[in-house]
Every structure is written in structure tokens, then in C-alpha cells.
Amino acid sequence: MVQQSLNIERRSATTTPSPGVRHSVEVAKLIDISKCIGCKACQAACMEWNDIRDEVGTCKGVYDNPPDLSAGSWTVMRFSEVEAENGKLEWLIRKDGCMHCADPGCLKACPAPGAIIQHTNGIVDFQQENCTGCGYCITGCPFNIPRLSPKDHKAYKCTLCSDRIGAGLEPACAKTCPTGAIMFGSKKEMIIHAEGRIADLKERGYQNAGLYNPEGVGGTHVMYVLQHADKPELYSGLVKDPQISPLVVFWKGIAKPLMSYGLGVAVLTGIMHYVTVGPNETEEDETEK
Amino acid sequence: MNNKSGLILRHTPGVRANHWFVAIVFILATLSGLAFFHPAFFFLSSLFGGGPWAKVLHPFIGVILLAAFFMLASKEWQYNRVTDADRQWQKQALDIMLMRPVKMPDIGRYNLGQKYLFRTLLLMIAVLFLTGIVIWQPYFAPRFSIGLVRLAVVAHGVAGFVTITAIIVHIYAAYWTRGAIRGMTRGTVTAAWAKHHYPGWYKEMSRGSK
Structure with a gap:
């Protein structure tokens, strides 16, 4: 939602410069998958803070619940059981949601002026009052994130809690995470923090541990620490080299x-x-x- | 079909009504569609009550356009075979456009430019309809794969451009060819006009009346 006081880097369908003389520090959320226990506290915190309530669905026989992102579920945990190395079973749990790309495909595809804005701190935010409901953002997104609400025909997704960040708070999911798997800070700090975690994971035998901050979309403001950074698709189909469709x-x-x-x-x-x-x-x- | 006033019936009242209905719907589809074509045209959405209304109305307008256009096309279909005279016309097209003196070949009811326009619109409106279905939120788009939707948004934009360009040519050609517009508004053209632009059709008409 709106936080007018934040500085704007880009607006959708706008050919003149956005109000961006003030500079703010690039922020990032770092999700350390090796620390995630799949408790879904982040899902609950997200719906609590944002006042969204998804429809109660049915159990599909797996932990994924709700089964997919929706206009009422801006983040979901995706569970996958894989044998990544030498028949060793691993339970990889990825918190899925908007990656807040530096080069956002949704914003490029959007035909409505100011319906999608990118703040100078890196947050990509939908302004639903300008949204026409055309769904072009869905075609632009390489991560399959935006969802149209069946109720009001507007597109919704994670805001990175832009309203909280504007008030000097961290995102609700990061605040609530009991294991510290979700960290929040400046993008620079988060990369340094991730390097420490990756070194640690490598010591513990995860030779391919690494940071997921894909260059194809100019880097992201939500990054993952992956045990198997060489095979991101193991994490419920995380895209290996995401790019805006040619x-x-x-x-x-x-x-x-x-x-x-x-x-x-x-x-x-x-x-x-x-x-x-x-x-x-x-x-x-x-x-x- | 010469009558005493020397006028020839070019378009029946039914065809005229159908044509102008298509024209109105086409203009509405164009204005609402251009709003999403490029930010420079977004202001056009105000004509429809703002962005969300333009988005809601555009596809329904498109369906009406498809129905009305194909009704018109079914009446005009028979006149769109390419003849030898048309091929001759094609060779002289530049001379005709620059109004150099040429001997007009025995053009039938429509010239080759009009036949190409008809075929272009027929194809493009079909493409616009099919791709429009694929990208129509929230009703149909979720049923198609994201790859197909991405292809359809591009094809819809390109087909829209081709169609609008064709109509700009159509409107200008009708305005430039003095006496043509009355054929579609009042239904009749002068015998001299028919003989000048469509000698083959003129002969056919005068034979019919004798």
C-alpha cells in the first residue's frame, strides 16, 4: 500500500522522471533457508499486519497451506523433500513471495500510470487505487507472484511492509521469525551477513551453498541463502536464471x-x-x- | 441500376447501417484499447470513466465488433476475388495515388486496395478476438499458460496496430476519393464517379438497367 513519504525511483506507464531527488539506502530481506523450520509464523504475521484473510481451504495432504499465493496470501511456505546429494533426504522449505527485483517486470508491463512504483530503497509496491485489473503485471513477472483479487479485480502481492519500513520498523515476517531465518537491513549489510552464513554452510559440507540474488533482474531486494545455490530449482522450482520474458x-x-x-x-x-x-x-x- | 437522376445504388440501407455500426464500435474499441497501448494514450481511458472502466469495457466492445464486422463481412465476402483487372491496377497503383493520367482497368465493385483492406481486417479482427480471449482477465486468462498469455499480449498489440493503420488508410482513401463517402452515407454514387473509379462495375450496372 501507499507510503507517499518514501522516495520513488520509477512509476509504471510514466515517461517523465519520478520524484526521486532524495536518496535512501537500498534495503533487503535475507531469507536463510538453512535456518527455516517451516513454522509459518511469517505467513501468520503477514496476514495479521496487512489485515488480509484468505479463504479457508482444504488440506491437500501436504504441508503447503494455503497451497499457493493469492490476493489474500502474499507469502507462502513451499515444502519440498529432495535427495540433493548421495541419497541424503533433505526437507527444503522456501518462503515464497515477491522478490522486489531491481528491474521489475511487473512495473515494465503495467499500462496504468503509477499503479506500480519502485521506491529508491528498492521496494516494488502496487498502488491498487491506480490498478485497472488488466493482469499485465502477471505476464511481466518472472517469479509468478502477482495475483488478481476475485473480489475487487486488483492485483496484490507482498509490499515488503513498505508502511512499516517507512516508519523505521522491519517487515512483519522478519519481526516474527523465531529462528532468525528472515533478516532485514540494508542490502549491503545483508550481503555481508549472507557471506558469513555461506562460509558456515560450506564448512558443514554444503559445498554449493550460495546467495540467490539473480543478476537477470538486476538483483533482488529479497535474497535467499541456499544450501544448493547451484540447483535453485530444488526449492519448489525457484527459477535458476530469472529474466523478464523477451x-x-x-x-x-x-x-x-x-x-x-x-x-x-x-x-x-x-x-x-x-x-x-x-x-x-x-x-x-x-x-x- | 441507373435511375432517372443518374445515380447508382452502391450500398443498400442494410449494409450502410451495418458499416456505420461497425465504425462506431471500432472507434470505441480503438480509443479504449489505445489507452493501454502506450502511456501517451492513457488519457483516453478518461473517455470511458477511467482506467478500470476502460479495461472492463474494452473486451466487451471487442466482442460486439467481432460480431458486427463478421456480419458485414459475410455480405461483402463475394466481392473480394482478385481479378486480372486488379493485377493491372496494382501496377498502376502509384500513378493513381499521385493522380497521373492513367487508363483505369476494368475494376469491378471494389479495387485491389479495398480487397486487401477487407482481407487485412478479416484476419486481424480474428487475431484480435482470439488473442483478446487469451488475455481477458479475470474470465479466461487464468485458464491459459503464462507463455501463451505473453505471446497473446504481443500479438494483440501488433494486430491492433495493423488494424488501426489499415483504418487510417481506409478513412483517408474514402475522403480523398471525392464522392465515395456519399456511397456509404446516402447509398448512391454518380454514374460519372462509378465510371471513373470502377469501370467494370459501371458497365455491369448499366447493362443491368437496360
Whole structure:
């Protein structure tokens, strides 16, 4: 939701600069999957703070509950049992939600001015009062995050608790996490903290431990510490090299500006033809010839 | 079908009503669609009551356009075979556009430019409809894979551009060819006009009346 006092880096469907002279520190949430116990306190804290209540569903026979993100569930824990190395069973639990990309596909795809904004601190936030409900953000997102509400036809997702951060607090999920698996701070600090954790994991035998901060979307403001950073897809299909779809890049970045000029040129060509060649008139006595 | 006043019936009242209904719906579809085409056109959504209303109305307008256009197309379908005269016309098209003196080949009811326009619209409106269904939130889009939706949003934009460009050409050509618009508003054209622009059709009409 809105936090007007935060400084704006980019607004959707806006071709002039956003109000961004003030600079703020880039923030990040660091989710250390090796510390997560799957208690879902973050899910509960998220719905508590944001006053969202999803519909009560049914048990699917697995721990994933609710089974997917929705307009009423902005974060969900995804549980996967995998044998990553030498037949050793591992239970990998990933807190899924918006990654707050530095290069947000949702914002690029959005046709409504100011419906998606990126703050200078890195938070990508939906402004539902400007949302038209077209669902283009869904096509732009490489992580399959935004959801349209069946109730009001607006798109919703994690705000990174922009309202709390604007007031100097940490996100609700980070505040509540009992194991310290969710950390919050400046992006720089979080990367340094992650390096310590990764060194620790490597010592404990996770040779491929690493930080998930994918370059394809310019880095993210939600990062994961993964035990198996070489195989992010083990974590319930976390995308290995996420990128805004080339179709969306072509559509929004090239085709539409070019075609807009094209329409102008077509009209101008008609006018120029008329004033140079003149109208195509018929002599009325032509039939007599 | 010459009558005493020397006027020839070009379009029946039914076709005229259908054509102008399509024209109105097309303009509404264009204005509401352009709002989402590029931020420069977003202000057009105000004509429909703002962004959410433009988004809600645009696909329904599109369905009405499809129905009305295909009704018109079914009446005009028969006149759109390409003839030898059309091929001759194509060679002279630039001369005609620049109004250099040429001998007009025996063009039938429509010239090749109009036939191409008809075919372009037929194809593009079908593409707009099909891709429009795929991206129509919240009713149909969730049923399709994200890859297909991404392809459809691009195809919808490109087809929209082609269609609008074709209509700009259509409107200008009708305005430029003096005497053409009355054929679609009042239904009749002068015999001289018919002979000048569509000699083949003119011969056919005069034969019919004798």
C-alpha cells in the first residue's frame, strides 16, 4: 500500500522522471533457508499486519497451506523433500513471495500510470487505487507472484511492509521469525551477513551453498541463502536464471513506442498526400465521353 | 441500376447501417484499447470513466465488433476475388495515388486496395478476438499458460496496430476519393464517379438497367 513519504525511483506507464531527488539506502530481506523450520509464523504475521484473510481451504495432504499465493496470501511456505546429494533426504522449505527485483517486470508491463512504483530503497509496491485489473503485471513477472483479487479485480502481492519500513520498523515476517531465518537491513549489510552464513554452510559440507540474488533482474531486494545455490530449482522450482520474458521486453520496450510513432506517421502521410496531390475528383460530364 | 437522376445504388440501407455500426464500435474499441497501448494514450481511458472502466469495457466492445464486422463481412465476402483487372491496377497503383493520367482497368465493385483492406481486417479482427480471449482477465486468462498469455499480449498489440493503420488508410482513401463517402452515407454514387473509379462495375450496372 501507499507510503507517499518514501522516495520513488520509477512509476509504471510514466515517461517523465519520478520524484526521486532524495536518496535512501537500498534495503533487503535475507531469507536463510538453512535456518527455516517451516513454522509459518511469517505467513501468520503477514496476514495479521496487512489485515488480509484468505479463504479457508482444504488440506491437500501436504504441508503447503494455503497451497499457493493469492490476493489474500502474499507469502507462502513451499515444502519440498529432495535427495540433493548421495541419497541424503533433505526437507527444503522456501518462503515464497515477491522478490522486489531491481528491474521489475511487473512495473515494465503495467499500462496504468503509477499503479506500480519502485521506491529508491528498492521496494516494488502496487498502488491498487491506480490498478485497472488488466493482469499485465502477471505476464511481466518472472517469479509468478502477482495475483488478481476475485473480489475487487486488483492485483496484490507482498509490499515488503513498505508502511512499516517507512516508519523505521522491519517487515512483519522478519519481526516474527523465531529462528532468525528472515533478516532485514540494508542490502549491503545483508550481503555481508549472507557471506558469513555461506562460509558456515560450506564448512558443514554444503559445498554449493550460495546467495540467490539473480543478476537477470538486476538483483533482488529479497535474497535467499541456499544450501544448493547451484540447483535453485530444488526449492519448489525457484527459477535458476530469472529474466523478464523477451516477449514482454519486445512488446513494451520496442513494439509499442515504435507502433505509436507509426500511427502518427500514417496520419501525417495522409495529410501530406492531400495537401500536395489534392483530392481525387470526378468530372461530372465524364459519362458523356 | 441507373435511375432517372443518374445515380447508382452502391450500398443498400442494410449494409450502410451495418458499416456505420461497425465504425462506431471500432472507434470505441480503438480509443479504449489505445489507452493501454502506450502511456501517451492513457488519457483516453478518461473517455470511458477511467482506467478500470476502460479495461472492463474494452473486451466487451471487442466482442460486439467481432460480431458486427463478421456480419458485414459475410455480405461483402463475394466481392473480394482478385481479378486480372486488379493485377493491372496494382501496377498502376502509384500513378493513381499521385493522380497521373492513367487508363483505369476494368475494376469491378471494389479495387485491389479495398480487397486487401477487407482481407487485412478479416484476419486481424480474428487475431484480435482470439488473442483478446487469451488475455481477458479475470474470465479466461487464468485458464491459459503464462507463455501463451505473453505471446497473446504481443500479438494483440501488433494486430491492433495493423488494424488501426489499415483504418487510417481506409478513412483517408474514402475522403480523398471525392464522392465515395456519399456511397456509404446516402447509398448512391454518380454514374460519372462509378465510371471513373470502377469501370467494370459501371458497365455491369448499366447493362443491368437496360
